[in-house]
Amino acid sequence: MNTAQFKELVSQKIQILDGATGTELQKRGMPTGVCPEQWVIENPDTIKQIQKAYIHAGSNIIYTCTFGGNPIKLEEFGLGDRTFEINRKLAQLSREAADGKCLVAGDIASTGRFIKPLGDMPFEVCVDIYKEQVRGLLAGGVDLFVIETMLDIQEARAALLAVKECCDLPVCVSMSFDESMRTLTGTDSVTALITLQSLGADAVGCNCSTGPEHMLEIIAQMKPYARVPLMAKPNAGLPRLSNGATVFDMGAEEFGSFTSRFIQAGVNLLGGCCGTSPEYIRELDKGCGNLIPQNFVCSQYSAVSSSRKTVFFGINKPVAVVGERINPTGKKKLQAELKEGSTNEIRRFALEQLEKGAHILDVNVGMPGIDEKEVMVNTVSLLGSICDAPLCLDSSSPEVLEAALRIYPGRALINSISQEKVKLDRLLPVAAKYGAMFILLPLSDEGVPEKAVQRQAIVQEVYKQAATYGYQKSDIVVDGLVMTVSSNQEAALETLKLIEWCSREFGCGTIVGLSNVSFGLPERSWVNAAFMSMAIAKGLTMAIANPSSDLLMCIKMACDVIMKNDINSRNYISYFNNLDKPLQGENEKRADEKKTGERIFDAVLNGDNEGIGRLIEKAVEEKTAPQDIVDLYLIPAINQVGKFFDEKKYFLPQLIQSAETMKTGFTFLEPMLKQKKEKEEKADIVIVIATVKGDIHDIGKNIVGLMLRNYGFKVYDLGKDVSAERIIEEARELKAHIVGLSALMTTTMVEMKEVIKLAKEQSLSCKFMIGGAVVDDDYATAIGADGYSRDAYEAVKLAKKLSIQEDAQHN
Template sequence: MNKKDFLDFLNQNILILDGATGTELQKRGMPGGVCPEMWVIENPDVIMDIQKDYINAGSNAVYTCTFGGNRIKLSEFGLGDKVVEINKKLAQLSRKAAGEKGLVAGDLAPTGRFVRPFGDMPFEEAVDVYKEQVKGLLEGGVDFFVIETMMDIQEARAALLAVKESCDLPVCVSMTFDESGRTLTGTDSVSALIILQSLGADVVGCNCSTGPQDMIKIIREMKPYAKVPLLAKPNAGLPKLIDGKTRFDMEPEEFGSYIKEFVEAGVNLLGGCCGTSPVYIEQIRKNIEGLKPIPPQPKEICAVASARKTVFVDANEPVVVVGERINPTGKKKLQEELRQGMTSLVRQFAVEQVEKGADILDVNVGMPGIDEKETMVKVVELLSSITDAPLCLDSSSPEVLEAALRIYPGRALINSISAEKVKIEKLLPIAAKYGAAFILLPLGDAGVPKSAGERCKIVEEVFNEASKWGYTKKDVIVDGLVMTVSADQEAAVETLKVIEWCTQSFGCGTIVGLSNVSFGMPERAWINSAFLAMAIGYGLTMAILNPSSDTLMSIKMASDVLKVKDRNSKKYIEHFAALKSDKPQVVEKKDTASPVEKVYDAVVKGDRENIRKYIDDALKDGTEPSIIVDKYLIPAITHVGDLYDRKEYFLPQLIQSAETMKEAFGILEPLLKKEPVDEKGNKVKVILATVKGDIHDIGKNIVGLMLRNYGFEVYDLGKDVSAEEIVKKAKETNAPIIGLSALMTTTMLEMREVVSLVRQEGLNAKIMIGGAVVNADYAKEIGADGYSEDAYGAVKLASKLAGI
């Protein structure tokens, strides 16, 4: 199916998707612990009957049974060399089942590993993994693609690029959000939408994790900014254990009662996830009759996003501050660090600028003596992990910009594209491919036009070219190109005219770099400050400046109040309260932080690169190893946990801090015993396993990583582990804690079997459980000693159960 026909259908109709596949397969005989994809190939009639039932119930499309059909998942069953073959056969089965009545969606799902910068899998490896699967699905004749149940925006981007670089079929991307409205790696629904639709997703949405009521809220959050149709596949409520069997608590009729509300919220594609069956799809069909979808009607506003935050640029929004300090020009220390492959100053500049109020960080690493592309990629990966601020990628090299855009887990701003022939021909296609917004520099091959009129003419010329690549005026930010008034006293006035024209007539955002205007003049700060205030008055929406300048930031805050962009003067009040209370501490921290204080900060900020130096300095300074651990390392990682609990930190920051903590303990190991230890001074042992019949292990793997980084000795038995194997290992190691994981409603019952056998064998081990389908009530019901909803909670629970 071509994209036009697909989108035309969605503008007029609600596309009904199918429901759950895994639970239906198990109902019809698929045993636990097998490879679902291969079992279906060996028992083709089962999947065909299920998908025919969905079509007959009202589904317009069914998903291929390829959720675990990628190389990484199939390799766990020794089938990694049969990816194309397996996906082709499964697509053909769905094609036959759907017949002429239904469409077939090629299903791509998580690999079970996190992609850089949030994990260890190289981005291109992830793209290649998905391309291999896409090849098989294309050969099998799918009509479109669905990338589903994504917890990591970077993995979703890799899968999306894999599809787009393989074919022109429509592609939908569906993220999974927790009760806080964020993915496991911290991406909120609006940022996910901005990133994915900019990168070329034809449909964006959500599935799994929640029931209809919570998912409707996510759709409502997305709709005002959605340029594409929206998809929803909620669970049938929450899982509960009833009469020894796992059931979801929402009956089909109640599920169907939410359908009208979904459509009114803005859904264009609707189906079911965990716990749903053809009966639930029939309820969608019945309740959807007579309803029409709401076409995308997005707000006309420029949005730039990181993996965890969206910044809006508009005349009605506060002036956006772009921090300018990550630039080696005139910074000898930064130049030397970059040549050595170090990033300490980049990290410092980023954190300081964000703390001072930068909304976006400009990133420029161009200088002689380095590989600019390699350095830019390294810096972009670092900044993507340590700060929520979106990035403005600043380079004149098309190769550098493409490398950075490809791996950036957000929607970046490019600085800049001009009317110069090489920029138009090489940069516009790159920017469009990755969906970046860009700064338009009104200069051509002949140089910088002196008058505002000539600059405005170039703006129109460049935009006309950009519009051919799908750009709107709201995707473009015009640089007013301020020149120095010491050489031409009319320079500032001409720039202000450009800003006014862009705001009042052309209809796009504007930006200026302040430092040029005062070059060569005495007391430059006054000229810069006055020019900023004047530019804001003419409609300026963004400014490139040093946010450490209290004067410039104060003028920006005051201007937002006077132009009614800061409701109730909230940001203004916060800004001046911080100036009065924080400034002495900031100066003291910067100038006189002791080595052990730097150790603490390194753990909190996940600065693994410098932790060894800080510990060495602390030891040379006479601080005892035990003091470093007890007074600085442990309080630091505890603070990180608190930040995580408050949703100020997310999984990437948590892992970075834990890795830094692990590095620190490794350095100190010859000098002290690691925590945590039992009463005999031995490290506390923990056995981890995903229970029998369950092949999902990403959550367990994260828990294992965190426990190790906190000093526990972990025995990870893997997935699909029987109760007998778990008990055998517990006896062998005498481990005081057993951790069990289950992600499937059909396998959570196996946890009870493990608890029962542990007690039957007379072991004193404490048992903790976790996983998407279980909760604290279930832990009590089966006799477990505790439940944790996330990795850091598991560390706290293990410490409590071990009595440390």
Template sequence: MTRQEFREWTTKNLVILDGATGSNLQKRGMPSGVCPEAWITEHREVMRKLQQEYVDAGTNILYAPTFTANRIKLREYGLEDRMAELIHSLVSISREASAGRALIAGDLTMTGEQLSPVGTLDFEELVDVYKEQIVLLDQAGVDLLVVETMMSLQETRAALIAAREVCSLPVMATMTFNTDGRTFYGTDPATSVVVLQSLGADAVGVNCSSGPDTMLNFVREMKKYAKVPLIAKPNAGLPGINEAGETVYDMDADTYVTHMHALIEAGATILGGCCGTTPEFIRKLSESLPDRRISFQPAEPVRLLASERKVLAFGLNERFHIVGERINPTGKKKFQEKLRNADYSMVRSFAEDQTECGASVLDINVGMNGIDEKETMLKVMDEVMAVTPLPLCLDTSHIDVMEAALRRYPGRALINSISLETEKFEKLLPIAGKYGAMFILLPLSDEGLPKSLDEKKEIIQKILDRALTLGFCREDIVVDGLVTTVGANQKAALETLETIRYCKEELGLATIVGLSNISFGLPERSFINAAFLTMAIQQGLTMAIANPSQDLLVNSAMASDLLMNKPEADLAYIHRMNARKADEAPTPITGPAKSAEEKSEQPKV
């Protein structure tokens, strides 16, 4: 099945998955402690019968029993050398059970080993483990892939990247959340759908986790941002232990079906069961849905960034956001020295400070001499992610560093930046597409700064056109208003303001500016920066790269949002000002947290 066929089918029809495998096999004789893949191949009839019952009950997609058929898991049983044989055998059982009546999904899950920096497994090793499994599944003839029961967003990303790099099969991905609505690693449903769909998952959802009742909120959260069909594959309620010492689930098939209808109402269209469900559950679900036709409604277009733990959604008329600029060694000798010595204490304190001061995104730039930029970038990202839930803006002029960072970043990043400069334009746009990142469109070309406002608009249009052709949408792009120095060009501010208006009103694009250039060479720059930011917000600016510990700047931005009557801006202003009053010492206006080094920064382009 092609991805396009999968999309056509799943956006026009409700799809019924199967129910539990493990809990049913245990009831039918599989002892605990064995390798399931080995046991199944030794008891093909049991498995074939269970899956036949599912197909008879109405299942449209059977999950092949290849769940833990990966090198790391099989190694626990000393079976890694039999992986190819096992996978072929397991898939053939499902094919026999289906007899052409259902599609077969190659099933993958977590390996049980933790990724670094928490564990020792390297991200690329994990990608390779999944590639190996996926290649074998593809060879065995599965119609699509499902990555399920995932408690780690990053491991899910590894599987998705692996799939995209070795096959062209559709991929469904389902996460498992605790009752607090977060995975074991802290990812919430909204974040998972944002990150996985932008990385190319063809359907995203939830499995296992809980009963269908508790799952309702997870699906609702996902639906807000879902551009792909949503999967709901819940357990049969909550687990308990019966008199015989067996695990049992507390929900019967009829109750399950009732709750599944609520999940459909909430937006789930690919439906099945997990632990505790049986062919009866699937049959009753199937019978309750005589009409499978749907008209899939993707979420309203909205700009979405995400860390591993948090989504940042923003529109064109919402509150202004600051991208914290401080993690950047330019002009900061002390910071440079620390980076050179692999001392990340300043990285962490910059990240913490900026988070506390209200930044919405953190820019990460480690461009300097005397370090391995790629290695430092990955290291700094890990350090930052350990102390802040904010999404990152990856800022490097080296394409290999950008690709490494995007590949590793367990969220949806903002690329800083893509211009019309040949190298960036040709190479970075496809890379941004592959990893599903948003990007800052910087209106520069091989000739440097645009000579006029018209040329600036032309460059923006060219990059936009190309991006749309490559499958990006307007919500994936944030245009840099390209602030130059008013001391050098008296119309600098007016031209940037017009660029912001043009992008927002005529192109429907979000905008960003770097503030500090505007006032370069003038005295008391903070007042100019604050006034410029206020004007830019009035003109429709979406975000700025700035130092969020500049009190005047942030207060001005928040006052501007309030005056523009943006949602919740009044409460945010009052909240900030009350917190500010509560602070022991009043902070001088010119930016206390900015070191002398930072003040001396040169204008950047």
């Protein structure tokens, strides 16, 4: 099947997917703790029975039993070297079950590890890992691919690229969102959609984590921006414990009653996840009746994204400011840092520009004496972890831009593509492959045309070629190419003509680099601001500028109001409510004006793992007591990080970056710290953590362990797939005050109860806390746990609470 056939298929009829596989295998005798893929190969009739039951119930597409079929997951069972063979065989089994009656989708899921900088796995290693699985599934004869239950947009990108670089089959991508409608790493549903459909996904959607009602909200958020079909695979409500087994609170009939609502919301592919069975799929099929799928052609819009935020811009919207300061031209300190591999100035420029109102950050690291590609990749990786703003990747080198696009965890803006042959031939295909928007520079190999009409001709020609790669006018932004008026007073007027033609006739966005117009003149800010006002009146949609210029930003805000692009003046009012003294310089102390202690606080807050050591050394040289550094700066900073995480101002990447910075700070201080007498006499709070038997997921547990250690707890991590007997034995031997249990699967969450039951039988008095995507407060109460935490920061707060209770019991 090719992508055109897939598109035609889902536009004509709702495609019913299958339901849960793991629970169905367990019903038929698969024991916990085994490798499902290997067990199915050894018991082939079982999977064929399950899949035939789904087909009989109405499934048009069934998934291969390869959820854990990537090399990393298989290696947990010593089977990593058999990845190709296992995937090929499992795909063949599904084809035998299908018997030509439905399509077979090669199922791909998470490796369980994070990609750098969030984790330790290089992006290309992740792509290659998935390619090995993809090749096996292709050999087994799958019709299409489904990448499902993804928690991290970067890992989803790696899997999607792996499929697309191996074949031309359709590929669907399904993310898992929590109650806040974000993934584990903070990506919201619209950002995930825009990133994945731009990268070439043939369908995008969500599965697991939530029941039908909540998933309908996620689909409703996606639909207005969907250029591809949407898919949904909700759980059968919420899990609960009943007679020692995990059950879900929604029956098949109630589950099926949501079918029409999903179709009305815009879903083209619909199935079930945890807790569902062939009975549930039968109800979905029954609910479809003669309902017709919605069209997945949406209205035009322009948008770029980071891993956690989308910025919309364009005609009739407020002017988007692209911060220009991450550029070594004329900046000696930044040049020196780029040569030595330091990132202090990049961090400072990024955070200051965002604070001043930049929507997008331009990133240009081109200068002699460095490996521009390596520096650009490192800079993109850094900025992705410390800030939410989308990036404009700025380089004259196609190789540099391609390397940056490959690892960029969103939809980038490229600066720029012109009619120059090297740009059209080499960069346009790369931009299309990675789904990037691009700035169209109206110049050719002959140079810069002076007149607007000549530039118009280049714009039309470049767009004509871009359209062959699937680009629409909303996917490009034309650079007005303003030249300095000090040498040619006609230059600005010609640029204004081009901007007006683009916005009023051609129908695309426009951008200008404001500083160019005033080059060579005194008091340049007035010329820049006046030109920007005139350009906005002609339809300008973006400006590359320094957002620290209050004059420029204030006039931009006013122009947005006058042009009716700022609805009810909301942005204007918000901006001036937060601007105490417009036109009068900085409102807060500059970083170099802050005391060392304040800068240590900021380093933890901003995740500056590189700079924290130097700052602590400086504070010690200034005679600040090591314990004061901890009590006055490090602990308050990590508490503030936790508060931001609670308020959804920070997400997992920032949390981990700050935690690592805190850890580095303690490493510097540890040899100097002298424990107070009362602390020496008081035993450390010991916490034992483990993922329970049968469950090999440990991402959440590892993050919890990191955070607990940074708050002073003594943590012993027993790993994953740990039996109840070993957990209790280790807890007793280590004299644990608290035991933390994790489970990500509905089939293994019952093991938590077994651990607590065994502890009571053996009179172990420690407290128990639980966590994981499939559990909640009610489940904690049902199994006798002392508390539940939904994330790493809540785990810290719960551990503090439980440790106080432990102290009270022993005193």
